[in-house]
Amino acid sequence: MQHLTSETLQYYVGGSLPTADVFDAEQHLALCHGCRRELSLLVRITSSDLTEEEAEIVGSVEASMRKRPPVPARFFPLRSHPSSWVPSRALFLDWRFVTVALTVLIAAGLMWVKFSASNSERGRQLASARAFEGRIAGHAYGEFIRTREVVSNEKTPSSPLKVPNAGNEELGRFYLEHADFQNAVRYLESAKAEHPTSLSIRNDLGIAYMEGSEESALIKAVGELRQALALNPQYEPALFNLAIAYERLGYLPEAEQQLKLYLQVDSESAWAQEVKSKLQLRQHR
């Protein structure tokens, strides 16, 4: 009796085994305890239900990853070129390192120019400015000129938030607008469970993940935004935010591609002008 390979079992579980082979596989599995045991192990391991204990362990591992300093990819020897690993050169020649540094410098310069303008001008700008870089669904354009720290300073105990009596989506958006990302994630996740096909909820949840303090949440943000775009590839806020998420993850070519995709959908609005500025910044590097 020829037993099923682990690849065959994987294809069987994933539904990519040719139909002609499915019958043979099932015939074998019905009779062979060993192969059936391997199949059940694979099914059990890939079960989509994450228990609290598992979520906690996975969270701990991710947290321990974050505690250690991030290391540029080229610090590690690539398998195909083990001899090319020269840490000191890799540090200074890594173009990502240089582009991120340049971005920070240019952004700091732009912010300084804006903040050095008159107080009244600054006040006017702040009144219509958005608190973070992401684009909340349905929000009018506001220039992004403030840092997250400035916003969080506003949340003093003497001025507690007046929480509206509303559904999960509204509460999530309320907390998002007030830069309370932890609560925003909590309510928007509940809202997503209620309305899994809602583009605006997925988009805003993506922002909440992206703007939260956990770096690993960027991955979740990409997932949510991509889901939104899978539902509607021309959904402007998700196109806009996905570019930011890619940029923060270090996927600069993808970020640029995403910005260009955005301009195909919207080339006139104030959001589009910001996208064009971002692209120009990138092209000047």
Place this chain on the structure above:
Amino acid sequence: MAGAPEIAHLSGFGGAIGAVLLPLHVSLLSYLWRAFRLTGGSRTDFMSAADGWIRQAFRDLAREKRALVRADDRSVHAILGRIAIRIVAAHTRAVCSQQNDALYASDSDVCPTISALLDLLDVETALNADPDNLNLRRDLLIFKLHFVECLTPQQIESIQSLDLPPSSVEIILNHLRKRLRPRTVE
């Protein structure tokens, strides 16, 4: 320890496919933990080994780029699961050969009584004798996956090749129970 983006780049996943795989990082970690837990592995050991395993998993995934490009969601998770099992099995094999058996044995040992009963009762013969049963092998497989391997109906339905609509496993199992009852009475 590098984060997921660095690992993805390191494994040759730079670009769009890397971005597709990054959200799977959590799934991969949970699959590794589930497999490791079945061998009796501790949380502390997992915490120290996870970095290397994730790295290894992404390298393995890099070798399967072609399959991944065409794979749907369930197929990708099946690939991740197979890789997780292989990595943990290799680890336990290196540590202790006896532990490796535990990875496969622990599941089926959950319900030994039913397993023993099924040995006494020849389910296959019983089903074969049922003239109404048009799908003997598949029903027998579903029956054994549930009663011997202790998979839940939802887990069985997640096997894509069975192509079962929701709740159908419960119906099949109830049907089989009814068919087998006269046989067990005999």
